[in-house]
Amino acid sequence: MNDIVRELLAKHGSLPVSVDQISDDADLYDAGLSSFASVQLMLALEEHFDVEFPEHLLNRKSFSSVEAIVAALAEITGDQQAA
Template sequence: MSIESVVIEAIAKQKQLSLDAISLDSKLQDLGVSSLDAITIVYEVEEAFDVEVPNDALERLDRVKDIVEGVSRLLSKDTVG
């Protein structure tokens, strides 16, 4: 399962949206994602990929692709080390 699909499914589930309503360029704010929602969504993604997203990174999330790219970076650090 791709990072993108896990993130989009987590957002869709949290906000009760259709998968088609969410793209990589969707702004989290436009999707109705609050900071509390973002924590829940990121937790699901962390569980799916066994990574830990730093709390300070949560504040910088603006679009769906920010979550996808952040998790991708974390995963690539894990495989390098």
């Protein structure tokens, strides 16, 4: 799941740096992720995993790092292994 998140982050995150240079726990907003790009990423994740982010996960925190995104997806899919 981590690889797919990184792939979609590279494609939709409009980040000024390469995703490879960003650690799993690095703050994506500090790395240049805009609110709008995080929405694009959210929609891409929903499409890829065929899920819908629930209301309580539609916030900045859910998209604040690669590991936060993976944790949010794990919660949605109920796949605790993935986290």
